[in-house]
Amino acid sequence: MINNSSSQAPKKTYPQADSSPRRKAAIEAATEPLFGLRLSGISGIIGLIVLLLIVFLASLALGSVSIPLSEVIAALLGRETTHAAWREIVVDFRLPRALTAMVAGAALANSGLQLQALFRNPLAGPSILGINAGASLGAALVVLSGGAIGSSAITSGRLSSWLAQLSLVGAASMGAAIAMLLVILVARQVRSSLALLIFGLMFGYTTTALVTILLHFSQIDQTLAYLSWTFGSFSGVTWQQLPVLLVVTILGLGLSFLFAKLLDVLLLGEEQAIGLGLSLNRVRCCLIVSASVLAGSVTAFCGPIAFLGVAVPHLTRTLLRTLSHRILIPATTLLGAILALVADAIAQLPGSQTLLPLNAVTALLGAPVLIWLMLKRYQLF
Amino acid sequence: MGDLLRKYWKRYFRQLGLALVGLFLVVGCYVPRTAGPTTGPVPANADLAEDISAKPTVCAEAYDSTKDYFPDKVTTEYATGFSVDYHNHYKVVTVSDPWRGADRTFQYVLVQCGTPVPTGFVNAQIVEVPVKSVVALSTTQLPHLVILDRLETLVGVSQFETVNTPEVREKIERGEIQALSSGAALDVERLLLADPDLVMTFGTGDADSDSHERLIAAGLPVALVSEYREQTPLGRAEWLKFVALFFNQERRSQQYFSEMVTAYESMKKLTADPSARPTVFSGFSYEGTWYMPGGNSYAAQLLADAGADYLWADIESNGSRPMDFEAVFERSQAADFWVNMSQDWQRKEDAIAADPRYGKLAALQNNKAYNNNAKLNQTGGNDYWESGLANPDVILADLIKIFHPERLPDHDLVYYQPLKP
Structure with missing residues (x-):
């Protein structure tokens, strides 16, 4: 009896097999329409697709350098622009940046959605499993030992400069992958999702400690390079790197679309899920792999982007007023892409030549929205 | 920021x-x-030791x-x-x-x-x-x-x-x-x-x-x-x-200082009325963010004294400002020279490996990219920031040699070196 009630406590906002009025009210509150806007599944998704296209074009048109929209389109179509540099700016800077923002936002939001369902915890996000921390450790190892690589480049040229090129993204991916493997190993042994959460957190603390030690012993240049990485940025990804990021995240996203039903069943609670014939361990591993491939690849290329992973699933649930993952997965993917593009456009401070760190923008914009949603959900105002 | x-x-x-x-x-x-390489720059007044009785007041x-x-x-x-x-x-x-x-x-x-x-x-x-x-x-x-x-x-x-x-x-x-x-x-x-x-x-x-x-x-x-x-x-x-x-x-x-000032000022005169001031920009991008020295900064002053036209002299700052790479690209793409990039870069391909977009900068294509890392030790320490601060006349000579080689034909670069092709 005691067990039962305590295991249900954190599930308040999710549907259970029973249908007490209190629970119904909670579901109602969780899916309260935003701005009185109620979108049904399909129309909502279509709306989001249209919005995504608009935001994508806007992000190509906005930037530090003012380029008229007609010239942007000319550049995209491969025609000559008034200034030759404009074409290169649109094609080599803005297009990869917008594509990166789009897939990164989609991947992070999706990863967050899967993890929130898996842990039935609204605070879950891509950073919860220690994947960000693993990627950070990998990045720190490369960037902060950069001095050594740099000086060996003097002697052995080609090989080490090739190493230096691959290393940041490569090492961050490795770090994320190793973190992911560890989490899966633990997940296979440990039945409790709570224990897994705690493991992820502790793993995060441990790697952060290692990064701190590395930082402590490193030189200023490398510290700044690492710090810039932790600020998060979609601008560092070039055409040469983009195919890798695109392929990996699109695979991960595709995988996640197959999980819609699993996620719905998971929301019923672990016991009900087992009762419905789900192999909980296998599901858990699938979700962890999919979520961490998505989050890990983005983190490797763009740095640890805060907030999108946690916030976008909430926003989508509220906006579309549904808990069905067949709708939520595509909608979260789209909304993640849209918000990442918006955050990136704001970080560029269009019209000015300077810019803000991306992570500052995502959190400054995201946190008030999330707080407002929470207050509304619990009907505090 | x-x-x-x-x-x-x-x-x-x-x-x-x-x-x-x-x-x-x-x-x-x-x-x-x-x-490590321990050959310090030769200060303008290396003969000072002879001139002055070194014993401090007891x-x-x-x-x-x-x-x-x-x-x-x-x-x-x-x-x-x-x-x-x-x-x-x-x-x-x-x-x-x-x-x-x-x-x-x-x-x-x-x-x-x-x-x-x-x-x-x-x-x-x-x-x-x-x-x-x-x-x-x-x-x-x-x-x-x-x-x-x-x-x-x-x-x-x-x-x-x-x-x-x-x-x-x-x-x-x-x-x-x-x-x-x-x-x-x-x-x-x-x-x-x-x-x-x-x-x-x-x-x-x-x-x-x-x-x-x-x-x-x-x-x-x-x-x-x-x-x-x-x-x-x-x-x-x-x-x-x-x-x-x-x-x-x-x-x-x-x-020591007055001799150094004399050396600095006389070199500055070499470029006081240059026939042409080549355009130059400075720094590099960290993940898309380019920290550009302000127009009133130490770096900008050296570039101006060396007879170059620093393209970002209009940044009203004596520190540096985070700029968007695309903004830097637009203004600097055709610039004549590029100086002071990542200390880890020795060759052009190091820059291009870090970000292929650097390869489109005319200065890099024309082998006019000069890095201030000629005097690094094994642990990556850069003497530019050590003896260079005490000997700005030597840095200035390097820069004049880079921008206007004909005005200082006998000077050999000390702190600077071109990115090797």
Whole structure:
């Protein structure tokens, strides 16, 4: 009896097999329409697709350098622009940046959605499993030992400069992958999702400690390079790197679309899920792999982007007023892409030549929205 | 940007923040990572040792209140961050701009050894001069000790890896000095144990990372060498005179500095009316963010004095500003020269490997990209930020050689080298 009630406590906002009025009210509150806007599944998704296209074009048109929209389109179509540099700016800077923002936002939001369902915890996000921390450790190892690589480049040229090129993204991916493997190993042994959460957190603390030690012993240049990485940025990804990021995240996203039903069943609670014939361990591993491939690849290329992973699933649930993952997965993917593009456009401070760190923008914009949603959900105002 | 950065430090690694502030001021108190190749640049006045009797004033044996114990006095022409008032047996030194936005000044009363301590200086630090043992926590201070011929007083530095000055490296090899920081954190206990007559450091204004308050509280005389706050190359170099005050080496510092100024100004004249001023830009992009030196910065001043047209002189800042790569690309794509990029780059392909978009910059394509990393040691320490700060005439000569090679045909690059094709 005691067990039962305590295991249900954190599930308040999710549907259970029973249908007490209190629970119904909670579901109602969780899916309260935003701005009185109620979108049904399909129309909502279509709306989001249209919005995504608009935001994508806007992000190509906005930037530090003012380029008229007609010239942007000319550049995209491969025609000559008034200034030759404009074409290169649109094609080599803005297009990869917008594509990166789009897939990164989609991947992070999706990863967050899967993890929130898996842990039935609204605070879950891509950073919860220690994947960000693993990627950070990998990045720190490369960037902060950069001095050594740099000086060996003097002697052995080609090989080490090739190493230096691959290393940041490569090492961050490795770090994320190793973190992911560890989490899966633990997940296979440990039945409790709570224990897994705690493991992820502790793993995060441990790697952060290692990064701190590395930082402590490193030189200023490398510290700044690492710090810039932790600020998060979609601008560092070039055409040469983009195919890798695109392929990996699109695979991960595709995988996640197959999980819609699993996620719905998971929301019923672990016991009900087992009762419905789900192999909980296998599901858990699938979700962890999919979520961490998505989050890990983005983190490797763009740095640890805060907030999108946690916030976008909430926003989508509220906006579309549904808990069905067949709708939520595509909608979260789209909304993640849209918000990442918006955050990136704001970080560029269009019209000015300077810019803000991306992570500052995502959190400054995201946190008030999330707080407002929470207050509304619990009907505090 | 600065505030955000600060927030991140506090969260992750306070101590390193100290160093970072310096980097953001671009020129700053950057503790150079010194490197092994020990052939220092030949200062404009290498023959100084012959000119000056190097022995500092020793302790006064019988105090005579009418005697001027400091016959040689310094005057400052370029540096604005410190001043000195001479009295018969003591000098009052004021550091007026210890860090950005500082709301306080630091005062030092330097009292000739063997004479009485003057009264009435409540908030000043009393230091008996000439000091006989010193700890230099920034490598920018090491060349000063060499120039002033006071290297034998050096008992400690922050860390060995960052030292470039050949004479100091020899002392390290002989085991004559100790490293007083572990990683980025100053080991205050070991510093107290070393008990030097003077600790030379710098402040950033961040109470969490600055160590001077703790050291002063512990009774150590702490000199804030704030040369990084000066906006001109000569202003920075003139802090040699500030260090000299503590050693009664005024005459030597005056002579060295005035010869250096002569060299600098005469080279500057070479480019005063150039037929063409080539366009130049500086720095590189971190993950899409390009930290561009402001128009009033140290780096911009050097470029202007070398007869180049710095494309970002319109940034109203004496530090550097985070810029969007695309903005930099638009303005700099066709520029003639590119200077001061990542210290890790030796070859063009290093730059292109870091970001292929660099390959579209005309300066790189035309082999007109020059990096200030010709004097790196094994641990990546860059002498540009060590002996370079004390010898801006050499840096200027390098830049003139780069922009207007015909005006300095005999000069060989010291701190700069082209990115190899």
